[in-house]
């Protein structure tokens with residue numbers, strides 16, 4: 446079959462690989478001049494930065510793509526498990542090293558925060574059990590096919606419904622486990638941001654997320670996150686996938702209720718038996734399918750959060766690690782502010798420094814490349830030009846205080862990514878990082894399916910559709926979609 450894929454984001458590339466491995470003729474159309482979408486990189490005055498994702502979990506989903514094509518992943522894409530998942534800092538001076546080793550992490554939590562180690566271990570074991578019983582089924586299968594619901598594993602999961610904490614929020618679930626240790630609650634609450642959600646609203650089912658990081662591990666790809674894109678892009682070329690870069694698709698063409706092809710902005714027509722859209726589902730309907738019925742209820746679901754990122758070349762070595770989090774004093778206020786489209790004056794700040802593991806990412810020894818991220822609301826027309834300098838000032842003040850270094854003076858060069866540019870660079874509706882949020886119990890069921898109910902031969906893949914955003918879920922989305930489309 447001839448299959449057209451709109452978008453060379455990580456989910457589009459992974460879908461193209463799987464479909465080409467099945468023998469289909471696959472052509473990808475990408476509006477940008479480069480592959481990867483959000484998972485891209487850039488250089489600034491000798492500093493290399495991963496532009497988007499910085500945290501790599503579930504690497505076996507990448508390996509699986511090489512194996513699917515009969516290749517040994519280790520020959521093409523190498524990565525290692527990191528020793529420390531994250532360095533945490535609190536405004537009162539408390540610091541905690543979240544070791545990858547579960548037992549060491551629990552011991553550190555006991556020593557620094559006073560939480561009994563066995564409580565931490567028990568919580569992580571519960572998180573693993575939830576994932577094994579339910580997470581796997583609902584993330585690896587379509588929720589919109591009857592066959593998923595007829596599986597024995599689903600019936601078994603239903604028996605355990607109360608165990609999943611579905612009807613409590615993530616925060617309530619953490620409160621129940623760690624009521625006397627608010628810093629531990631805050632530490633686990635922050636996992637809601639892994640899919641752009643609010644811990645005070647997202648379902649307790651999302652307490653499966655720490656399992657990915659603390660039980661399975663955090664990994665670092667040799668030469669940075671961008672090598673996930675380059676490794677998979679090169680694999681797709683070896684499988685014969687064709688790419689048209691700098692080529693925006695302007696419409697999806699149909700005959701009756703069947704796909705017939707697509708049209709590019711320069712007016713070229715391409716005939717396809719099937720089309721897979723890796724473009725944000727909202728814009729796929731609004732821009733490429735204007736004359737067709739739109740699933741308005743799904744498209745109206747609340748968006749995930751966005752982010753504000755400062756990429757700083759830093760001309761001094763610091764004691765920071767690969768992943769660092771500087772918590773706010775009042776986490777609930779931070780999320781309340783975000784719900785109102787604002788960023789608090791004391792935001793939680795995340796810093797990723799790849800030069801800690803890849804020294805060639807900086808122009809000379811003793812320098813660092815800081816990816817400084819603050820959670821931000823999606824773009825609803827706020828005055829970002831006024832907000833960004835204010836947030837920058839607050840971030841610099843906070844980091845300078847906690848680290849006791851004059852951060853402003855260490856910045857050699859700077860680039861900024863914000864909700865408006867996230868939207869314009871990857872056509873992500875309102876600049877949301879992860880498509881739709883998971884801020885209600887039914888969110889998983891209100892994501893768009895991986896296929897069209899009204900147009901035969903049209904499929905959807907990526908962060909804005911089932912099972913959701915983030916690299917691992919995008920790769921699972923590609924697995925589900927390609928099993929339907931080819």
Ligand code: FAD
Pocket residue numbers: 451452453454455456457474475476477480481482483484496497498499500501692693694695723724725752754867870871872873878879906907908909913914915916917919
């Ligand atoms: P995208 O990467 O958005 O790709 C869609 C592609 O479609 C784009 O290349 C776009 O140009 C193209 N396109 C759109 N419209 C058209 C058109 N009309 N014609 C042709 N092409 C078109 N995830 C993690 O797992 N870990 C993290 O640490 C993490 N951190 C993040 C930090 C930031 C700052 C951002 C922005 C995201 C982060 N994410 C993280 C989320 C992750 O990047 C995304 O969920 C994932 O990369 C989305 O991939 P995708 O293939 O669905 O879409």
